[in-house]
Amino acid sequence: MNSPVLEFDGASVNLAEEATAAVTGIDWRIAEGESWVIGGLQGSGKSAVLEAAAGLTPVLSGTVRLFGVSLDGLTPKEARDLRLRVGVVFEGSGRLFTDLTVLENLTLPLRYHRELSFADATEAVAPLLESLDLVTVASRYPGKIGYGVAKRVALARALVLRPAILLVDDPLRSLDSTQARAMRRHLQEFNRGHAWCDGRPVTLIVTAEELRPFVNPSNQFAIIDKHGWKIVGTREQLLGDRSDAVRELLAEHSEHAMS
Amino acid sequence: MAVGTSWPLGLRTSINRTARSVVSTTSTVERMMAFTLITLGTLITQHRRARGLITPMIGNQLFRAGVRMVPMVCFLGMALGVLIIGQIEAILQQVGANQYSGALVVTVIIRELAPLVSGLVVFARVGTASVIELGTARALGEIEALEALGIDPIHYLVVPRVIGFTISVMGLTLYCILTALFSGYVFAFSRGLPVNPEAYLGRIVSALSWVDFPLLAAKSGLFGMITALVVSYQGLARPLRLEQLGDTTALTVVYCLVICLIVDIGFIPLYILL
Numbered sequence: 001m002n003s004p005v006l007e008f009d010g011a012s013v014n015l016a017e018e019a020t021a022a023v024t025g026i027d028w029r030i031a032e033g034e035s036w037v038i039g040g041l042q043g044s045g046k047s048a049v050l051e052a053a054a055g056l057t058p059v060l061s062g063t064v065r066l067f068g069v070s071l072d073g074l075t076p077k078e079a080r081d082l083r084l085r086v087g088v089v090f091e092g093s094g095r096l097f098t099d100l101t102v103l104e105n106l107t108l109p110l111r112y113h114r115e116l117s118f119a120d121a122t123e124a125v126a127p128l129l130e131s132l133d134l135v136t137v138a139s140r141y142p143g144k145i146g147y148g149v150a151k152r153v154a155l156a157r158a159l160v161l162r163p164a165i166l167l168v169d170d171p172l173r174s175l176d177s178t179q180a181r182a183m184r185r186h187l188q189e190f191n192r193g194h195a196w197c198d199g200r201p202v203t204l205i206v207t208a209e210e211l212r213p214f215v216n217p218s219n220q221f222a223i224i225d226k227h228g229w230k231i232v233g234t235r236e237q238l239l240g241d242r243s244d245a246v247r248e249l250l251a252e253h254s255e256h257a258m259s
Numbered sequence: 260m261a262v263g264t265s266w267p268l269g270l271r272t273s274i275n276r277t278a279r280s281v282v283s284t285t286s287t288v289e290r291m292m293a294f295t296l297i298t299l300g301t302l303i304t305q306h307r308r309a310r311g312l313i314t315p316m317i318g319n320q321l322f323r324a325g326v327r328m329v330p331m332v333c334f335l336g337m338a339l340g341v342l343i344i345g346q347i348e349a350i351l352q353q354v355g356a357n358q359y360s361g362a363l364v365v366t367v368i369i370r371e372l373a374p375l376v377s378g379l380v381v382f383a384r385v386g387t388a389s390v391i392e393l394g395t396a397r398a399l400g401e402i403e404a405l406e407a408l409g410i411d412p413i414h415y416l417v418v419p420r421v422i423g424f425t426i427s428v429m430g431l432t433l434y435c436i437l438t439a440l441f442s443g444y445v446f447a448f449s450r451g452l453p454v455n456p457e458a459y460l461g462r463i464v465s466a467l468s469w470v471d472f473p474l475l476a477a478k479s480g481l482f483g484m485i486t487a488l489v490v491s492y493q494g495l496a497r498p499l500r501l502e503q504l505g506d507t508t509a510l511t512v513v514y515c516l517v518i519c520l521i522v523d524i525g526f527i528p529l530y531i532l533l
Contacts, residue, residue, distance in 0.1 A: 056406055080409040088407040095404040099392075109408045111312045112415070157408070 004068070005165055005203050006030040006053055011062030013048040021060050022048050026229040028222065032164070033201035035191045037214040039232075039249040040224035046207035047091060049224070050167045053205065054088045055079055067164070084113060087158030087202075091169040094154020096142040102153050103129075103138040109160045125160060128196050132156045132186060148179035155186060162197050166190060168206040172213055180213060191218070211238065211249045223249060291514075294492045298421060301413045313419060320423025324385040324483075325430050328377075331384070332431045335376050336438030343367055344443020345450070348459075352452050361462030368439050369467070369475065370530065375523060377431035378482030381424055382515050386490045389420060390511045393494025394504045402495060412495065420487040428483030429476055470533040478526055482519050489515045 008028040012021040022045030030036060040046045051057045052064055055071045064071045066082050074082070096105050106129070107121035116124060129135050132152045137145050142153070151171065158166060171187065172180045190197065191204040208214055211221060221232040225245035232238050232246060239250075266274075344364055351360050393416060396402055405412045440463065447454045493511040 051403075054407055056403060076411070080411070083407065083409040086407075088404075090400060090404060090407075095400040097396075097401055097404070098399065108312075109410070112309045112408075112410050115309055115311055117311055161408075 003032060004029045005032050005066070006205075007063075007065040008053075008059075009063045009065075011052065011064055012060040013045060013052045013057070014060050015043075015045060015048050022227060023224050023229055024227055026062065028229070028231065030165075030203060030205065032203055033191070035188075035204040035219050036206070037211060037219050037221050038205065038207045038224065039211045039221060039246075040207070040209070041248075042209060044224040045227070046224060047169050050088070050169050050205065050207060053165075054086050054167055055082060056088070084161050085164045087161070087163035087166045089151075089154045089158045089166070089168040089171065091173065091207075093142065093147060093150040094157070096150060096153055096157070098142050101139055101141055102134060102145065105142070105153060105157050106160055109157070113161065125156075128156050128159060131194070131196060133182075148175050148183075151175065151179075151183065152186070155183075159190065159196060159202075163202065164200075165203045165205065168204070170207050170209065172208065172210075184213065188218070209249070210251055211246075212251055215239070215250075287514075290496065291489070291492050294496050295488050298413055298417050298488060298491070301411060302418050302421065305411065305414050305418075308414065313414070316415075316419035317422045320419050321427055324381045324424050325427030328380050328384060328427065328431055329434055331380055332377055332435050333438045335380065336373070336435035337442035339368060339372055339376065339435070340439035340442030340444075341446045343372070344439060345446030348443065348447040348452055348454055349450060352454075358462065360459075361464075361466035364440070364443070364463050365466040365471065368443075369436055369463075369471065370478075370526075371523070373435040373439065374428070374432045374475065374479040374482055375519070377428050377435050377479060378486060378519055379516075380431065381428050381483060382486045382490075382512075382519075385424070386486045386515060387508050387511065389487075389490040390494045390508045391504055393491060394499045394507055395501065397495055398499045398501045398504070416495065417487070417491040420491055421484055424483040424487035425480045426483070428486070429479045432475065432479035468533075470530070474526060474529060474533070478523070481522055485518050485522065486515055489518060 006028075007030070008026040011026040012024040013026070014020060015022045026049065038046050038049060048057065052059050053066075055064070055066060055074075058071070067085065069078070069082060071079075071082075096102075097108070100108065103122060103125070104118075106125045107116075107118060110116045110121040110124055111118065114121075129138055132155065134149070134152060134156060137149055137153070142150055145153070155168070155171075158168075166187075168187065171183050175183060187204060187206065190202045193199040193201045206214070211223075214221075215235055215238065217235055220234055221238045223230050223232055223245055225243075230245075232241055238246060241247075347360050347363050347367075348357075351357050351363075396416070402412050405415060440460075444454065444456065444459050447459075490511055493507050493514070499507060
């Protein structure tokens with residue numbers, strides 16, 4: 001097994017502005033290059049787990065380690081250096097900066113961290129724009145592009161700094177089948193090793209309310225059920241799990257769930 | 260023990276409300292001071308970081324809060340000149356006390372009204388817009404997106420405003436003073452008062468002391484800095500929902516005005532002592 005890039009030890013996380021835990025007892029180790037899917041119903045705390053993994057919100061209890069470094073008590077510089085190795089795609093339209101064009105959204109991290117000029121940053125992100133089919137919308141503002149395109153822009157922005165881990169919150173929600181297929185393909189490409197990241201596999205963690213679209217041999221699964229954390233395992237283990245929670249997330253409604 | 264349980268209900272309610280208001284205001288002031296310290300710390304420690312990105316943003320704030328406000332400040336400066344200097348000259352001429360006009364103009368226009376008017380113009384036109392911009396960014400989750408990209412929101416969003424507003428109010432104050440002095444003279448001259456330019460300027464210059472220059476720069480700069488810090492705090496420092504933006508902007512107006520006036524009063528002992 002590769003060395004863990006992300007570890008949760010007995011962690012509990014809460015939803016924004018709430019003091020009580022949304023998910024408790026998270027014990028989880030993610031090795032380099034793995035692909036995980038966190039399943040859970042709406043409001044179950046999937047996003048909170050991702051935000052804790054990115055070091056954006058502290059855990060209520062327990063420990064989170066990124067690349068072997070505990071996220072407790074980091075200096076701002078240490079926290080920033082760690083965040084540069086983690087890409088986050090937020091849910092919905094990805095929280096793009098509405099006063100910047102698509103190209104400015106993508107070049108911003110390079111201009112801030114690498115101190116590149118706008119022209120140099122534009123040249124640097126050109127392959128990524130092309131790869132995610134965003135060239136034609138580069139000069140548009142986020143308010144003037146479609147939802148599916150905005151999701152791809154958010155994915156591109158998270159990848160600009162060539163992160164080692166990519167956290168993607170509900171990437172398929174509200175996408176039509178063509179857009180969803182394209183998004184899954186992009187995520188797989190980066191997980192397997194994309195030229196943008198010099199062929200290095202990016203560790204992938206996505207959340208989903210419906211697990212069926214992610215059922216493939218390369219993914220591993222964990223679910224959140226009634227505030228509890230459960231590692232399900234591989235595709236075979238997921239399909240063999242007859243619990244109501246898993247069947248509901250696979251959209252196979254049991255009699256209990258139906259009632 | 261519960262306070263005044265035997266007291267009339269109305270009185271208890273008033274005391275409770277006042278106490279809550281005092282606690283809430285104290286807590287807000289405390290948080291604003293912490294925000295100020297964090298911003299100043301960021302300004303000092305990260306002044307070399309991402310200059311190619313931050314410097315144009317400072318230029319943008321200077322344009323918004325400075326260059327674009329010049330016509331408005333000049334208009335207000337002219338109005339002040341006519342309303343105050345013109346009348347001072349006319350009244351003092353009538354009572355034969357022209358020698359005091361310089362001291363009055365320096366005290367009323369240069370020390371007090373010019374920096375205050377310039378600060379208020381920047382606050383009213385650009386500060387309120389900034390509260391809405393920052394509050395919207397916060398409400399839409401863009402601040403978390405910046406943090407996720409390792410970009411310090413204070414450095415990226417607040418520092419350019421602090422530097423831009425500070426320099427802008429200092430510059431606008433100068434424009435306000437110059438236009439007020441000019442229009443005051445023109446008004447007095449147009450009313451046929453026997454005021455010659457040398458005597459007019461000579462009285463003002465002789466009423467100025469060396470401390471007026473650094474204190475004027477400090478006061479006007481502080482007004483700009485306070486405006487930037489208050490609008491940034493109100494827009495950024497706490498979770499906001501879009502529907503709260505209106506109330507937050509109104510509250511920012513009150514905070515800015517009160518803090519600027521308190522700072523203004525704080526300068527009086529300095530003028531007296533120095």
